[in-house]
Amino acid sequence: MRLLSHPHIVRFYEAISGGDGEHVYVVMELAAQGQLYDYVTQLGRLREDEARRIFHQIVSGAEYCHHNMVVHRDLKLENILMDSEMNVKIVDFGFSKFFRHGKVLSQPCGSREYAAPELLAGRRYVGPPVDVWSCGVILYILFCGRLPFDSSDVSELNRIIKRAEFSIPAYVPDDARDLISSMLIVRPDKRLTMNEVRTHRWVQRSIIPRYLAMPPLNARTQITKIDDETVEKVTSHGIDKRHLVESLENGVENEATVTYNLILSKQFDAPTRYLWTIDVCQEAGQSTTTGAAGATGSTAGEQPAAVAVAGGDERSGWALGGVEFQECPRAAMRTIAAALREMGVVYAHDDDHGRYGKLLCARFTGSISSTNVRRVIRSFLTATDTASSSSSGAGSSGSRGQAGHGGGAPVDDAVEINSDVLESLSAAVFFEIQLYKSAGEGNYLMDLRRLSGPQLQYLNICSELSSKLRSVN
Known part of the structure; x- marks a missing residue:
């Protein structure tokens, strides 16, 4: 539950160990309207448009789980709660399991009435199809108000499930009938x-909210922008701002971040927060391996969100997906520099015999004077040039002469190293931007490469810069 962050999966806030050492209390968001089971029981069955809305939300949450190598294995109406706005919250991950593509599971799952035939047969099975079957049962109930497979005799129930013996009432629309039959x-x-369920014609036959149209994100590289207003509200309660921001950037769960998330949830609904979210490795075109499952986080057939440029070694950069420039390189660099200024990123012009020149960029935490900015940049350039010349025997180009926080003022040649400079240097994120000509249409791609500093902060910068440049383009 810590891993998964989706509008239709119950929000995990924190786990608290009991004083007796034997109990753990899991703090989750409140789903005020209770179980979907009670809602359907009260109405008998749902209207088609309501069934479609709820089912789409369930499938979106389940697909997100599968994309992140998690199979729920106990999807049923009782494990789907509704919030105050009657939106879906998938809960109860007690039977959930990490899986790998092509690997089989053998552990049992939850409710028999929703269980796939391969579970009842006691065979080893692949994880995701069992959730698809359960979703087929759920959709049948939403339309019909009853289970497709039901018997008081357990042996008889097992038999009809294993043979998929069910009938669909005539009032169920043809497209919904096709979908149910294709799942069961x-x-x-x-x-x-x-x-395929999510993109089925029956599911798609409505106006789809933008957040539901987004492809599923990789939870391990999924980050959300930090809301400054919420940060101020949290710090007004005596929590240190720097500690809060650093904890949020590094995904730390503590009193400060829990407070932040609780206040944020009150101010913005889950779809809004999800629209702030980005899979930074997907955006940067980087492949990523899921830690818990040890399997690739992207599913087969997905197209990369960006294009790798240059060699293939780990020093190669990545072009941000959806960011291309049709104008000349000089104009493109001006556009990039303007976006960096808005983000508070310091940049230094770095010719370095690159194709179209480079921008050496830095973002600092906390406040820093313009004088120290120049000193930190010059210190970094001196250190990297020294390291480069000592390892290769060649001198640096010496053309790294302009830096700016917009204006591009010259960097001081004399470097005075003091404690403030050293602290800012160690906390800064340094990265490099260069333009490359893409194959085919001849547009220019923006290549980024982290040089030093915290990885997560760098990925946040990539996300923010990508959003700004897309809006411009």
Whole structure:
């Protein structure tokens, strides 16, 4: 639950160990309207548009789980709660399991009435198709107000599930009938995938909110912008601002971040917060491996969100997806520099015999004087040039002469190293920007490469810069 962050998966805030050492209290968001089961029972069955809205939210949450190598294995109406706005919250991950593509599971799952045939047969099985089957049962209930497979005799129940013996009432629309029949198929390899369910014509036959149209994100590289107004509200309660921001940037769970998330949830709904979210590795075109499952975080057939440029070694940069420039390199660099100024990023012009020149960029934490900015930049350039010349035997180009926080004032040649400079140097994120000509249409791609500083802060910068440049383009 710590891993998963999606509008239709219950929000995890924190886990607290009990004083007796035997109990753990899990703090989650409140789903004020209770179980979907009670809602359907009260109405008998749902209207088609309401069934579509709720089902789309369930499938979106389930697909997000599968994209992040998690199979729920106990999807049912009782484990789907509704918040105060009657939006879905998938809960109860007690049977959930990490899985790997192509690997099989053998552990049992939850409710028998929602269980796929391969579970009842006691065979080893692949994880995601069992959730697809459960979602097929859920959709049937939303339309019909009853289970597709039901018997008081356990043996008889097992038999009809294993054979997928069910009938769909005539009032169910043809497209919904096709979807249900394509999910409740005995052979797991013949069922639709969760992505195919989400993109089925019946599900898509409505106006889709923008956040539901987003592809699922990789939870391990998923970050959300930090809301300054909420930060100020938290710090007004005596929490140190620098400690809060650093904890948020590094994904630390503590009193400060829990307070921040609780206040943020009161101010903005889950879809709004999700729209602030970005998969930074996907945006930067970097492949990523899921730690818990040890499997690739992207699913088969997905197109990369960006294009790798240059060699292939780990020093190569990545072009941000969706950011291309049709104008000349000089004009493109001016656009990039303007975006950096808005972000409070310091940049230094760095010719370095690059194709179209480079920008050496730095973002500092806390306040720093313009004098110290120049000193820190010059200190970094001196250190990197020294390291480069000592390792290769070649001198530096000496052309790294202009830096700016907008205006591009010259950097002091004499470097005075003091404690403030050293502290700012160690806390800063340094990265490099260069333009490359793309294959085919001849547009220019922006290549970024981190040089030093915290990785997560750098990824936040990539996300923010990508958003700004996309809006301009």
